[in-house]
Amino acid sequence: MRSKSVTTLAGVAALALYSSMAVGSKYNFPEPQSVIAQEIYDQHIMLLWVCLVIFVGVFGVMFYSILKHRKSLGHKAANFHHSMTAEVIWTIIPCIILVVMAWPATKTVIAMKDTSSPDMTIKATGYQWMWGYDYLQGEGEGISFFSKLSTPRDQLYNKAPKGENYLLEVDNHVVVPVGKKVRMILTANDVIHAWWVPALGVKQDAIPGFIRDSWFTADKPGIYRGQCAELCGKDHGYMPIVVEVLEEEAYAQWVAEKLAGSADAVNLAAAKTDMVAEVDEAIEAADNAISENN
């Protein structure tokens, strides 16, 4: 009897060690950087433990039976085939466990859905295959740019060594201030995409013709990487998301630079319109010439 409980204990300990190793490695959720991501992380760990306990319980019984209740050991089959008490008990216990699991999840769901009173609002638009960002409200209002994969093609086709952030790097980062509630508004231009940054605990489909929203508040400055999470065609694997979280002042500076830059862009665009008008006039003149000739 003693040796049995020792083996059981050892088994549990080994499994626990194994699971905690897994938990500590880079193969678990990335380190949470927002309240929501933290809640998700903690609930996942809690569920793992619950599952582990049930697993050890059920298969402990089953493997005990497999080891002992064998014909080769001369074990004679019993003939019982139901027990009201047992069946009622093992229907009720899972129900209770589920309630324990559902309770914290419910609170998190409600928190995740609460996109009210943000400090700033950014619209992300999915395109085949890049993201467009428009700062709609709050500090930085009016900023607008596209964000594309910046990994060179040669790396994709193994003609150049792959860089550290292979497939997770873009030309323009989405920059946000630390500690501010950022509301993300999502839509798409062509097919469905999904905007996903694991460390911030946000994943939301971007649906053409519809608007969805989500939110996050980044706890710490840093660079957080994610990817499109809804199959959107050929280059679905090539539209990463990079969120750069800056301190308050650094963010203000970035906004100032960006807005100054886009002021230049406005001038540039105006110049371009002039050019287009000239070209149009030229084409019209040519058309007139052709029709006069006919």
Added chain:
Amino acid sequence: MAAVHGDVHGHGHDDHHPTGIMRWITTTNHKDIGSMYLWFSLTMFFTGGFLAMGIRAELFQPGIQILEPELFNAFTTLHGLIMVFGAIMPAFVGFANWQVPMMIGAPDMAFARMNNWSFWLLPVAASLLIASFFVPGGAAAGGWTFYPPLSTQGGLGVDMMIFAIHILGASSIMGAINIITTILNMRAPGMTLMKMPLFVWTWLITAYLLVLVMPVLAGVVTMLLTDRHFGTSFFNAAGGGDPVMFQHIFWFFGHPEVYIMILPAFGIVSEIIPTFARKPLFGYASMVYATASIAILSCVVWAHHMFTAGMPAVGQLFFMYATMLIAVPTAVKVFNWTATMWRGSMTFETPMLFAIGFIFLFVIGGFSGVICAIVPIDVQVQDTYYVIAHFHYVLVSGALFSLFAGAYYWLPKWTGQMYDETLGKVHFWLSMIFFNVTFFVQHFLGLAGMPRRIPDYALQFADFNMISSIGAFGFGLSQLLFVYIVIKCIRSKEPAPEKPWDGATTLEWTHLPTPAPYHSFEKPPVVK
């Protein structure tokens, strides 16, 4: 109980059937048709497996090596479609064809000609799917869930896929109606509903699910077709439609579909465990009720596939609670199997090994299922490799393992010869090991943030992807052994014992000779 027996359906009850190829084309015999279903699904299993090997070869290392992204997407799409509609579903229908009449004491299936037709539709659909790789634009590449607007973009390949799904759906509906009618009308005298073997029960319930949801699938692919070609805008926001509506309709089919692939598996395992424990199934009635409640619940949980599509909090909560509730009847089943084994007198031949492997790994898939049901966690793992791991635990080590278990269990009855027990065990252990090497690590990949349906990945995912690919090649190769074992069994000269499993209690073992005669029960047995 009203039972319809004897030759009321017009097919001859003599053994003078055509020979050669015509025998198979014109057959109305449930055993011939069952065999054809099984061979067809085995072929499709290797076709889908070939595509899986392609996927895993591409993912062996970072970078693009053998499959360009578009072709990679076509591979995953067709792998999913072929495995679901070509391998798993027809295999279970094959089992139903062989086993249901024998287990309820009937001579054949109720609609013998329709049975022939529902089989022969399958190769047509499969040819369409496979041929679509070679048409301009290539095969459908929008995933087996083919969400619009992406699937509105594809070429001829998508239309061929839609057509194939129509045909497969028609075949499934006919098969299901046939099974329902057979079970309800052709049971032997004395076999009341609550005396039916559990395999028959699970198939009865599955057949009802099929009749309920296959028309929904047919509807949604038709809407997609008219969106593509006739200017309707069901799923196009620019025309007043809604792409998310597609997902609701698709998953109203899609979730019950996963239970269509697992309930008959529960049935097979519930036959095998008592046989090899030499003890009656524990909690027969609660098994039946659990199956029925799973089927009913499965119709009200579909939007758990859409937690990131954007739903009001109440919607998310409803679908979360409903999904979690399914864990209860599922847990009851696992407890019942354990209790059946408890204080039995067990032996561990290949069918039993696969059945125990099934329970062990299916429970892991069930746990990751509950974790996926928790909305906040699902928001992180949805559309990642975590989900790939989850559903392969329930589809491969669930549905597929139960099919292997059933095949080994009934091969002696079907062929009259015994399979090679040693090789069968080798097949089990190879499958067990390589399966876990392939899919266990994918949980970690998903948690760490690797999306699914991508042909290339960031460097931190490289090591586990390589392990997974090695496991996949091993798993794929191990399945060739199964083909060898089956062929060896068929060719074997040594007759199997009349009743190789001393614990078996169902009619096909107790009331029919081995191998089973061409026509099962000319005279109905009397069930006490």
